[in-house]
Amino acid sequence: MDDRLPHEKGFHVSWDQIHRDSRALAWRLDGQGPDDGNWRAIVAITRGGMAPAMIIARELDIRVIDTISVKSYNHQDQVEAKVLKAPDAGLMGDGTGILVIDDLVDSGKTLELVRKLYPKAHFATVYAKPKGRPQVDSYITEVSQDTWIFFPWDMALQYVQPYRGKD
Ligand SMILES: O=P(O)(O)OC[C@H]1O[C@H](OP(=O)(O)OP(=O)(O)O)[C@H](O)[C@@H]1O
Ligand code: HPA
Numbered sequence: 001m002d003d004r005l006p007h008e009k010g011f012h013v014s015w016d017q018i019h020r021d022s023r024a025l026a027w028r029l030d031g032q033g034p035d036d037g038n039w040r041a042i043v044a045i046t047r048g049g050m051a052p053a054m055i056i057a058r059e060l061d062i063r064v065i066d067t068i069s070v071k072s073y074n075h076q077d078q079v080e081a082k083v084l085k086a087p088d089a090g091l092m093g094d095g096t097g098i099l100v101i102d103d104l105v106d107s108g109k110t111l112e113l114v115r116k117l118y119p120k121a122h123f124a125t126v127y128a129k130p131k132g133r134p135q136v137d138s139y140i141t142e143v144s145q146d147t148w149i150f151f152p153w154d155m156a157l158q159y160v161q162p163y164r165g166k167d
C-alpha cells in the first residue's frame, strides 16, 4: 500500500512537535473554563486524543480524566463513527466545564458525534482540517484537506538512501 494515497501531502509530526503544539493548546485553554476560568475534567477521545490530553492535563493541573472511545477510521478509510465506550455519565452531565481533547479534526464526523452527546463541552484539537473546523472550538495548527497527518506513534526512524545513492 502506498502510505500517502489518497492524500497528496504528508505532514509528519515528531514527538517534540506534538509536545510543543499540545502545550500551545494548553496555553490557549488556560483560564477559559466556566468556573472561575477552571475546567472540571478532561475527556480524551481515544486513542489519538490521549497523548495531547495527558500533556494538557499536566499543564493545567487537571487530575480528573476520562475517555470516550470512538472509532471512525480503518487505517486511512473512513467508516461510520461509533462510540465503543462512553465516559462516566455522572461526571459528564451536558458537558459543562468538560474539555474534550482529540489529536485532530478531519471531516468533523467524530466531534459531531461527541458534540451531540455533550453539547455544552468545549472541543479542542491540536490540528484541524478545513472541513472539520466548524466542529472544533479551539485548535492550534490548520493543514489542508488533502494532507494526511502522520503522528509519531504511527512512525519509526529508519534509514533513507542519500539523494545520490546507488540505484
Ligand atoms: O474528523 P474525523 O474525520 O472524524 O477524523 C478525526 C478522528 O480520526 C482519528 O481517529 P481514529 O478513528 O482513526 O482512531 P484512533 O484515534 O484510535 O487512531 C483521529 O484521531 C480523530 O479522532
Ligand atoms: O490526517 C490524519 N492523520 C491521522 N489520522 C487521521 N484520522 C483522520 N484523518 C487523519
Ligand SMILES: [Mg+2]
Residues within 6 Å of the ligand: 045, 046, 047, 048, 049, 102, 103
Ligand atoms: Mg482518534
